[in-house]
Every structure is written in structure tokens, then in C-alpha cells.
Amino acid sequence: xxxxxxxxxxxxxxxxxxxxxxxxxxxxxxxxxxxxxxxxxxxxxxxxxxxxxxxxxxxxxxxxxxxxxxxxxxxxxxxxxxxxxxxxxxxxxxxxxxxxxxxxxxxxxxxxxxxxxxxxxxxxxxxxxxxxxxxxxxxxxxxxxxxxxx
Numbered sequence: 001x002x003x004x005x006x007x008x009x010x011x012x013x014x015x016x017x018x019x020x021x022x023x024x025x026x027x028x029x030x031x032x033x034x035x036x037x038x039x040x041x042x043x044x045x046x047x048x049x050x051x052x053x054x055x056x057x058x059x060x061x062x063x064x065x066x067x068x069x070x071x072x073x074x075x076x077x078x079x080x081x082x083x084x085x086x087x088x089x090x091x092x093x094x095x096x097x098x099x100x101x102x103x104x105x106x107x108x109x110x111x112x113x114x115x116x117x118x119x120x121x122x123x124x125x126x127x128x129x130x131x132x133x134x135x136x137x138x139x140x141x142x143x144x145x146x147x148x149x150x
Contacts, residue, residue, distance in 0.1 A: 094140075098136050098139070098140050101132045101133075101135065101136040102132070102133060102136050102137075104129075104132055105128075105129045105130070105131075105132030105133035105136065106129070106133065107129075108125050108126070108128055108129030108132070109126065109129040109130070109133070111125055111129075112125050112126045112129065
């Protein structure tokens with residue numbers, strides 16, 4: 001008490017000889033989390049305080065090690081996710097081209113009977129329609145896959 005009176009603070013604030021440990025209210029760990037912890041130089045010189053502080057440091061180091069493991073796993077999963085998203089873009093483009101070529105080929109086959117009267121056009125449209133459908137089916141055929149989806 002004499003030290004506080006000499007400091008002139010009168011309010012029991014930080015005088016330079018005390019260490020202050022505050023725990024944020026939102027991160028409470030126990031019932032005493034909101035209590036302001038002030039330790040004087042005399043209290044800090046006791047071995048029990050050193051042991052408690054060292055134990056807390058060890059706990060935080062373990063926690064940091066676990067956090068680093070999760071951080072590395074997160075970054076690995078994030079990379080994998082980005083690669084798969086890029087592959088999916090290619091698959092979507094291929095599926096659109098496949099669907100369009102099947103649709104155009106089928107439309108050309110449907111137009112063929114109306115073009116039989118015009119000699120070369122009927123055969124040309126029939127050939128192009130069949131060719132588009134065959135190329136589409138062959139490029140998406142299951143026997144062409146190399147074990148991956150695409």
C-alpha cells in the first residue's frame with residue numbers, strides 16, 4: 001500500500017513495477033477470465049508464478065504447433081480445390097461443345113430428307129451430321145478415359 005501512495009496514482013493503476021495481464025472478455029476460458037490481473041515485482045519473483053507462466057507458455061506453444069498443422073492442411077486443401085475447379089471449367093467447356101455438336105449433327109440429320117431433291121446438298125448435310133455425331137460420341141467414349149473422370 002505504501003508504494004501506491006508514493007506513486008501518487010491513488011487509483012491502483014500501473015506504476016511500472018507491476019505487470020498487467022488482461023484476457024479479452026469474448027475469449028473467456030474460465031470463471032476468472034474477466035478479472036484484471038496485476039502482479040507486483042515481488043509476486044513475479046516467486047517461483048510459483050514462474051511455473052504458472054512457463055506452463056501457460058508451453059500450452060500456447062503446443063496450441064501453436066497444432067494450429068500450424070491445421071494451417072498447412074488448409075493450404076494443401078485450398079490448392080487442391082483450386083486445381084479441381086480449373087479442371088471442372090475444362091470439363092464444362094467440353095460438355096457444352098459435346099452437346100452443341102450432338103444437337104447440330106442431329107439437326108442436320110433431320111434436315112437431310114428435305115434436301116434430297118437438291119443433289120449434292122443432301123449428301124453433304126447427311127455426311128456432316130453423321131460426322132459431328134460420331135466425333136462427339138468417340139471423344140466422350142468411356143474407353144478413352146485414362147482412369148480419371150476427364
